[in-house]
Amino acid sequence: MTSLAFLAAFLPGLWAGPALPHALQPGFLDLRALGGDAWQVYWKVPAGAGGPMQIAAVLPETCDPRGPGPLEFDGTAFVAAWISGCPGGLEGGEITIEGLELTETDVLVRYELAPGRAESQRLTAASPGFRVPAPQGRLGVVSTYFALGVDHILRGIDHLMFVFALILLIRDRRQLVGAVTAFTVAHSLSLGAAALGWIVVPAPPVEAVVALSIMFLASELARPEGRGLRLTERYPWVVAFAFGLLHGLGFARALLEVGLPEGEVPPALVAFNLGVEAGQLMFIAMVVVVGSLLRRLYPATMAWATRRDGQGIAAASYLMGSVAAVWFVGRVAAF
Structure with a gap:
């Protein structure tokens, strides 16, 4: 699946700007x-x-x-x-x-x-x-907005952390695929609706709830074994879809910052969304590859780090929850 070692490599840069985890807006x-x-x-x-x-x-x-x-x-x-x-x-x-x-x-x-x-x-x-x-022409618009979508998701550390928490939390591969698909469908819908002006939500509350979604998954991950299935394990697609709608509003903010080209709104919107999906798949593939390599190189350490009731998963959950809590407080203060 993945590992605490990968998390240690992934998270250090988050502390550089705790209240502003997004990269600078373009x-x-x-x-x-x-x-x-x-x-x-x-x-x-x-x-x-x-x-x-x-x-x-x-x-x-x-x-x-x-x-x-x-x-x-x-x-x-x-x-x-x-x-x-x-x-x-x-x-x-x-x-x-x-x-x-x-x-x-x-x-x-x-x-x-x-x-x-x-x-x-x-x-x-x-x-x-x-x-x-x-x-x-249209091909140039599509390539430009596709690259913008890829760049935005790969720089959006909070969105990637949410996906990473899903990977750690949902161990059943079929359920994980379903949850990631639900997350994708949901944020595609809300991204399109917000970009077209059908939904208007102020940015600070959206960003605060995005941080809150990470705190929720971290708390689920930290819950000890033996207390029944976690909510995310019982209803993975529902949880992923609900939070995906909120994350999509966050994606739309970046798109609204730069605007959509007149006369080419549909292809630009689709290209940006496809770019976001491509970047998300690139990140998931990286997590899977790094996790597989670490399992081969350090099987005993990885077995300890990824055990459901082990200290590795607990440390990962507390670390992600703490970072997200700092983001949440900073974003609420920005209201």
Whole structure:
């Protein structure tokens, strides 16, 4: 299944930011064509330690102005808006995010070559700039939002910890597959509903309940043997589905931060969701592979660590519960 040794390798980084386990939300640069040579520019910078991250949007050389003025804090991030004139248009020009190569976040660039023709590009530390190509079409939108979904789930430590707790708790493989499937279906439904505006829930309560869901699974895992089946063992699919709906609202927050491209909402939404699922499957596969390797290399230690009534599982449950409790308190304080 998995091991305390794997948990020890997985959790140390969680203490770096106990109240904010998500990676920094992605930056967002939006260039909306106004007609002629004018673009409405919106620039959002994630909040870092005591201020905005040290990154700056730089528009093509033909644009004036090429960068933002003073940033203002809107409660979640630092933003700036201005109108830039770009004679000849954006196509062929280079858009760069200065300083992005020194960070661990990414920036989604949404731009229009003409009014109503939205394109998007994801920039990372390894690729902090790009030359604006001709219209990329639907395939480009799908690839961009798929990568954004994968990146979000793999950086969402709290969501991964919930899945990890499910793996530790549900030992029957058939029930585990069913629970993970129920979790997937549920967060796909709530993600889509929230992204389309059918459900509107403030972010702080959602994040607090996500932390609470981890505390619940940790308490289930810490329950001693001999007291009957745990609730998650009796109704694994129901528990996973219920909490999956809440986690989906958390996924949707990241998508709403960067927005959906006009005219390409369905493919972008589906691609982001598939990216989340792909990242989740990658994580589960990693847990299974690492657990199998450790079982072969250290069979006696693994047998002790994964015994249901052993100290290894108890230590894992208390560690996950403690981290989630710190997150919960921090998120409630942010209401």
